[in-house]
Amino acid sequence: xxxxxxxxxxxxxxxxxxxxxxxxxxxxxxxxxxxxxxxxxxxxxxxxxxxxxxxxxxxxxxxxxxxxxxxxxxxxxxxxxxxxxxxxxxxxxxxxxxxxxxxxxxxxxxxxxxxxxxxxxxxxxxxxxxxxxxxxxxxxxxxxxxxxxxxxxxxxxxxxxxxxxxxxxxxxxxxxxxxxxxxxxxxxxxxxxxxxxxxxxxxxxxxxxxxxxxxxxxxxxxxxxxxxxxxxxxxxxxxxxxxxxxxxxxxxxxxxxxxxxxxxxxxxxxxxxxxxxxxxxxxxxxxxxxxxxxxxxxxxxxxxxxxxxxxxxxxxxxxxxxxxxxxxxxxxxxxxxxxxxxxxxxxxxxxxxxxxxxxxxxxxxxxxxxxxxxxxxxxxxxxxxxxxxxxxxxxxxxxxxxxxxxxxxxxxxxxxxxxxxxxxxxxxxxxxxxxxxxxxxxxxxxxxxxxxxxxxxxxxxxxxxxxxxxxxxxxxxxxxxxxxxxxxxxxxxxxxxxxxxxxxxxxxxxxxxxxxxxxxxxxxxxxxxxx
Amino acid sequence: xxxxxxxxxxxxxxxxxxxxxxxxxxxxxxxxxxxxxxxxxxxxxxxxxxxxxxxxxxxxxxxxxxxxxxxxxxxxxxxxxxxxxxxxxxxxxxxxxxxxxxxxxxxxxxxxxxxxxxxxxxxxxxxxxxxxxxxxxxxxxxxxxxxxxxxxxxxxxxxxxxxxxxxxxxxxxxxxxxxx
Numbered sequence: 001x002x003x004x005x006x007x008x009x010x011x012x013x014x015x016x017x018x019x020x021x022x023x024x025x026x027x028x029x030x031x032x033x034x035x036x037x038x039x040x041x042x043x044x045x046x047x048x049x050x051x052x053x054x055x056x057x058x059x060x061x062x063x064x065x066x067x068x069x070x071x072x073x074x075x076x077x078x079x080x081x082x083x084x085x086x087x088x089x090x091x092x093x094x095x096x097x098x099x100x101x102x103x104x105x106x107x108x109x110x111x112x113x114x115x116x117x118x119x120x121x122x123x124x125x126x127x128x129x130x131x132x133x134x135x136x137x138x139x140x141x142x143x144x145x146x147x148x149x150x151x152x153x154x155x156x157x158x159x160x161x162x163x164x165x166x167x168x169x170x171x172x173x174x175x176x177x178x179x180x181x182x183x184x185x186x187x188x189x190x191x192x193x194x195x196x197x198x199x200x201x202x203x204x205x206x207x208x209x210x211x212x213x214x215x216x217x218x219x220x221x222x223x224x225x226x227x228x229x230x231x232x233x234x235x236x237x238x239x240x241x242x243x244x245x246x247x248x249x250x251x252x253x254x255x256x257x258x259x260x261x262x263x264x265x266x267x268x269x270x271x272x273x274x275x276x277x278x279x280x281x282x283x284x285x286x287x288x289x290x291x292x293x294x295x296x297x298x299x300x301x302x303x304x305x306x307x308x309x310x311x312x313x314x315x316x317x318x319x320x321x322x323x324x325x326x327x328x329x330x331x332x333x334x335x336x337x338x339x340x341x342x343x344x345x346x347x348x349x350x351x352x353x354x355x356x357x358x359x360x361x362x363x364x365x366x367x368x369x370x371x372x373x374x375x376x377x378x379x380x381x382x383x384x385x386x387x388x389x390x391x392x393x394x395x396x397x398x399x400x401x402x403x404x405x406x407x408x409x410x411x412x413x414x415x416x417x418x419x420x421x422x423x424x425x426x427x428x429x430x431x432x433x434x435x436x437x438x439x440x441x442x443x444x445x446x447x448x449x450x451x452x453x454x455x456x457x458x459x460x461x462x463x464x465x466x467x468x469x470x471x472x473x474x475x476x477x478x479x480x481x482x483x484x485x486x487x488x489x490x491x492x493x494x495x496x497x498x499x500x501x502x503x504x505x506x507x508x509x510x511x512x513x514x515x516x517x518x519x520x521x522x523x524x525x526x527x528x529x530x531x
Numbered sequence: 532x533x534x535x536x537x538x539x540x541x542x543x544x545x546x547x548x549x550x551x552x553x554x555x556x557x558x559x560x561x562x563x564x565x566x567x568x569x570x571x572x573x574x575x576x577x578x579x580x581x582x583x584x585x586x587x588x589x590x591x592x593x594x595x596x597x598x599x600x601x602x603x604x605x606x607x608x609x610x611x612x613x614x615x616x617x618x619x620x621x622x623x624x625x626x627x628x629x630x631x632x633x634x635x636x637x638x639x640x641x642x643x644x645x646x647x648x649x650x651x652x653x654x655x656x657x658x659x660x661x662x663x664x665x666x667x668x669x670x671x672x673x674x675x676x677x678x679x680x681x682x683x684x685x686x687x688x689x690x691x692x693x694x695x696x697x698x699x700x701x702x703x704x705x706x707x708x709x710x711x
Contacts, residue, residue, distance in 0.1 A: 007702040008670070014651045015567065015671035022563035024579070032580050033554060037547050040587035165537075180537055294536040296543070 107204040108133040109271040110145070114264035138162035138199050139282040158282055161199050167284045176286040179295045183304045187312035192345030193356075194305050207268055211242045211251035220246075228252060234259075248273075299404065302353060306382070306394040307402045309349050313362060313380050314396035316340050328379075332364045367398045371419040374398035376426070378413045389515060390433065406433060408515055420469075421509055421519055424478055427466045428496040428511035431479065434458050435495065436515070446495075450481045482530055490514040494529045535599040543590055550587055557600060560672065561607050567667045568611040570656070578610040597678045604672045605682040608664055615660065654704035662697030665690055 112129050129145035138161035147153050154171040159181070166179040184197040211231075218230040221243070229244040237260045243253040250273045257265045286292050299307065316335050321328050323338065332350070335341045341349075350360035361383045371377050377398040384393045389408040396402045405413075412425040434453045439446050447453055450467065454460045465471065469478040477499060484493045490513035498508040507521035510529060520526040538556075541549035558579065565575035582603065586593075597605075655663055668674045676694070680687040 007698050007705070010705075011651065011655075011666060011698070011701060012670045014648065014655075015667060017648070018567060019560065019563040019671055022559055022566060024558045024562050024576075028562075028576050028579070029554070029558065032558075032583050033551060035580065036550060036554070036583045036587035039584050040542075040545065040547065040550055040590050042588065178536065180540060182541075292536070294540050296540050300544075 105136040106134070106275060106277045107201070107271075107273055108275075108277065109203075109207070109268045111266070111268055113266040132203055133277060133281060134199055134201065134204075135277050135279075135282060136199065136201070140199055141281055158284060159199075160282065160284055161197065163284065164196075165284055167286065169286065169290065174290050176290040176292045177295050178284075178286075178292055183299075183301045185305050185308035187308060187349055188345075189341075190345065192341070192348030194308060194353075204273065207251060207254055207271065208273075210240050210254055210256070211244065223253060250274075303392070303394070303404055305353055307404070309362065310380055310382075310394045310396040310402040311400070312349055313364075314400045314402060317364075317379055317396075318400060326369065328366055328369065329364070330366055332360075365414070368419070369398065371398075373419070373423075375401065376413065376419065376423055378410070381410055381414070384410055406430075408432065412517060417519060418506055420472060421506065423472055424469045424498050424509045425511065425517040427469045428479060428509065428517055429515070431463075431466050431481070431496055432511055432515050434463075435481075446484060447481075448483055480530075484513045488513065491516070492529075497526070497530045539593070539599055543593060545590065550590075553599065554583060557603055560600075561603055564604055564667065564672050565607050565611060567671055568608060568664060569614065574614060575611075578607060578614065582606045582610055597681070600672070601674050601678045601682075604668060604674055605679075608668060608682075612660075612664070650705060651701075654701050657704060658697050658700055662693045662700070665693045666697045666701075669694060 108131065110129060110131050112127060114125055114127055126148045127146060131141075131143040131145055133141040133143075140159040140161070141156065143156040144152050144154065147155075151170070151172040154169075156169040156171075158167045158169075160166070161181070164181040164184070166181050168177040168179070170176065181197065185194045186197045187193070188195055216232045218232055220227050221230045222228075223243050227246070229246050231242045231244060233240050237258050239257045239259060241255045241257070242251050244250070245252050250271070252269075252271050254268045254271070255265055256267075317328060319340050320335060320338055323340075329335060329338070332346065336343045336346055347360070348356055350362045351358050352361045363381055363383060365378055365381065367374075367377045367379050369377075375397050378395055379398050380396040382393040382395070384391070384407045387393065387407050389406065389411075391407050392404040393407055393410055394402060394404055395410060395413075406429070409426050409429045412429050413422055415422055415425070417425070431450070431453075434457070435447060437457065438453055450463055451460065453463055467477045467479045468475050472478055479496050480499050482495055482497065484490075484495050493513040494510045495513050496511040498504075498510070500508055503523045507519040508523075508526050509517055509519055510526070511517045520529065538549045538553055542553060561582070562575055562579050565578040566572055569575050569578065586603070586606065655666075658666070665676075665679060668679050669676065676687050676690045680690040683690070
């Protein structure tokens with residue numbers, strides 16, 4: 001009699017042997033693929049287009065809310081890289097160093113500056129430290145070293161542009177997010193044309209330009225136990241101090257200060273150019289013990305291209321505001337006169353994907369910067385007049401994030417209403433989309449209560465968040481559903497209305513069964529409508 | 532694992548290349564599994580065909596709680612099960628089983644004669660289907676007991692019992708010596 005272990009081993013070997021003998025035939029492969037591909041296409045075609053936007057919008061909203069603070073920081077990072085000031089002009093002393101740049105293939109530094117953040121109702125400041133690294137031609141790493149929120153400390157993003165993959169590591173909860181970058185696009189600054197994202201060396205190049213522009217020699221000083229040359233230059237209200245390694249002529253530290261205290265200093269320390277960076281730093285393998293998730297952007301390639309255009313124009317807006325004391329342009333053409341983008345490049349970016357020489361399809365809207373939450377204030381949006389209410393349009397919000405939202409939601413955001421009312425009506429517009437889909441699927445029957453909407457397309461959590469207008473009032477429910485009467489006129493039958501403790505001075509929002517929203521200023525009329 | 536997650540992501544977004552890659556990656560293992568469960572190459576090829584077409588058809592709605600390999604293996608097992616029910620096929624047709632090559636290399640340096648192979652095959656054929664299925668899924672496809680239990684909607688204890696009873700029965704049916 002064999003032991004249990006032996007028999008298990010014997011059967012395992014038997015199975016492995018049988019398995020090794022089996023191969024599919026070419027005919028079978030062709031038959032299966034020939035039948036499976038049309039089935040896959042059919043699957044895509046049968047999916048109701050109207051279902052996708054709402055689900056993804058809510059997922060994105062949830063994520064945006066979670067990372068609101070981080071999003072604000074991201075803007076500052078972009079400003080830091082792109083727009084801290086032009087170089088003054090290279091001195092002869094550093095011409096050699098500039099030549100060496102062309103040979104440099106690796107870079108790392110620590111960026112330190114005072115960041116402002118918004119956390120709910122509170123605004124604060126803290127010292128942001130982040131580590132930047134790259135290895136040409138296609139590897140990049142970014143690590144957050146400090147943050148007021150412990151969960152963001154140590155958060156690391158590794159991008160491999162060659163493999164078109166990105167890994168985000170979150171040590172706080174030992175999670176990792178893997179992202180496919182094969183459809184990540186950006187706009188070429190010079191031409192306005194779309195291209196696949198690629199490694200940017202602009203931070204290193206800018207630091208070296210600043211370094212080369214420093215002309216006033218302050219002599220030799222000690223920095224971290226080594227002797228370095230200290231140089232300084234000033235242009236307008238910006239003072240640039242550079243610590244140079246006399247051996248390599250490369251900067252090891254750079255500080256930017258503004259004499260008018262208009263902004264806090266920015267320091268780039270531990271600068272290392274062309275030193276060996278271990279490949280493990282750019283490994284896309286998550287550390288042991290991390291739970292890995294794959295992020296699905298949920299957008300098609302075309303949608304990602306449209307979003308890339310919106311992000312680029314959003315960046316132009318930020319640069320403009322940065323150069324003009326936080327004032328946003330009054331019209332698109334100000335970008336050209338301000339020297340931010342050429343007329344030709346602007347025209348290309350604003351054109352439709354399928355008609356690069358055609359008319360503009362992106363509009364600019366001068367934002368209200370006094371609103372408390374910039375993530376709901378529209379800055380740029382695609383033309384929507386000829387589209388249906390369920391169609392998705394790309395928008396860029398004032399906090400610089402871009403997303404795709406249904407036309408009916410954009411219409412709410414563009415209303416000249418107070419910000420909190422626009423948020424309520426936007427959430428009602430989303431709920432209306434789900435309500436409408438439900439009716440289409442149930443032979444015109446409307447949900448008896450909002451929980452009936454929960455299913456494949458929308459989660460209970462998403463509905464709850466919409467009802468709280470994305471947590472506008474400490475997470476309390478702000479929107480109430482009202483089952484419409486069967487024979488009622490849709491344009492006068494309220495299906496969603498704003499809940500209040502005390503009648504709001506500027507009225508309450510309602511959404512009618514035809515999808516349009518209105519602020520009702522008089523309490524009596526409001527009460528009559530929701531009876 | 533990561534590659535599978537990425538493939539699945541692209542597949543769900545409608546990438547035909549991802550579908551092809553998934554097929555290429557698992558086709559042989561899945562066909563071997565289908566043959567092992569059905570003992571019928573022709574039926575096994577149909578099973579593989581139906582599983583992949585169905586997999587492609589429901590790409591958008593696919594929600595995996597297990598690995599892709601585990602999911603596809605379970606799809607194969609379920610199809611074979613349904614096929615057996617449909618045909619009321621209770622006995623195994625050994626003459627239709629996959630031909631065995633006498634000179635194949637066995638793993639773990641185990642030397643197995645053609646005679647022993649035939650005896651194992653006969654012994655496997657005598658197992659109740661539930662027990663044979665668990666043994667093949669676990670030992671051939673490497674699916675964990677927990678995943679098999681979750682897919683069949685039974686407890687892990689039930690699956691482990693089926694596995695143990697199956698091995699006990701095989702042990703009593705086989706009396707050959709194993710040369711190491």
